[in-house]
Amino acid sequence: MTQVENILKKTGIIPVIKLDDAQLAVPLAKALLAGGIGAAEITFRTPAAASSIQAITEQVPDMFVCAGTVLNTEQAKLAVSSGAAAVISPGTNPAVVNWCLEQGVPVYPGCATPTEIEAALRMGLTTLKLFPAEVVGGVKLLKALYGPYREIKFMPTGGISPSNAADYLRQPNVIACGGSWLCSEQDILREDWAAVETSAREAAELVRSVQNAAS
Numbered sequence: 306m307t308q309v310e311n312i313l314k315k316t317g318i319i320p321v322i323k324l325d326d327a328q329l330a331v332p333l334a335k336a337l338l339a340g341g342i343g344a345a346e347i348t349f350r351t352p353a354a355a356s357s358i359q360a361i362t363e364q365v366p367d368m369f370v371c372a373g374t375v376l377n378t379e380q381a382k383l384a385v386s387s388g389a390a391a392v393i394s395p396g397t398n399p400a401v402v403n404w405c406l407e408q409g410v411p412v413y414p415g416c417a418t419p420t421e422i423e424a425a426l427r428m429g430l431t432t433l434k435l436f437p438a439e440v441v442g443g444v445k446l447l448k449a450l451y452g453p454y455r456e457i458k459f460m461p462t463g464g465i466s467p468s469n470a471a472d473y474l475r476q477p478n479v480i481a482c483g484g485s486w487l488c489s490e491q492d493i494l495r496e497d498w499a500a501v502e503t504s505a506r507e508a509a510e511l512v513r514s515v516q517n518a519a520s
């Protein structure tokens with residue numbers, strides 16, 4: 306497992322974040338850290354993504370920042386130049402994957418089927434996002450995939466919540482889960498950093514309980 310994957314595994318639950326105002330990135334990241342969540346995925350769903358990643362990278366160095374929803378190489382280049390430590394996407398764009406591999410940038414493209422997994426294997430990838438997890442089969446799918454694809458690790462996202470995250474984290478082929486529930490758009494808009502810290506604390510406790518039970 307790479308250093309990046311160890312960070313993701315240790316964090317356990319990666320908040321998937323959409324920010325419209327980059328000014329909110331630093332206080333949000335500090336609230337997550339205060340709650341015990343040291344990694345975050347800033348999605349390229351808004352024009353504020355790159356500046357948000359840069360602000361966190363420069364002002365909250367203990368926060369491990371990934372770029373999410375990266376759909377093309379232009380976004381991948383902007384994400385990495387802004388300081389993103391990894392590139393994540395809902396699907397698999399070979400141009401994005403190849404650019405990241407050529408640049409030595411950790412990349413975790415989304416997949417949902419054995420055919421997509423084998424296409425990713427051919428590109429040299431063994432850690433993948435599983436998206437949209439709850440729609441394509443959830444934990445049952447992960448159990449089924451563990452048979453033929455022992456060497457593949459997944460980061461499920463899409464429908465993950467406090468009610469099912471532990472089930473996902475208990476799977477031997479899951480290194481971490483992602484979810485937007487951890488930083489709700491409402492809490493971000495209200496700049497309710499106490500609520501974000503509480504949500505992070507609860508998520509970190511959930512991860513600890515699963516990791517302690519497994520050790």
Ligand SMILES: O=C(O)C(=O)C[C@H](O)[C@H](O)COP(=O)(O)O
Pocket residue numbers: 321348373374375393394395396415434436462463464465483484485486
């Ligand atoms: O945009 C990306 O890079 C993605 O991979 C998709 C996100 O991870 C999911 O949209 C999060 O799903 P929810 O937690 O159910 O809101």
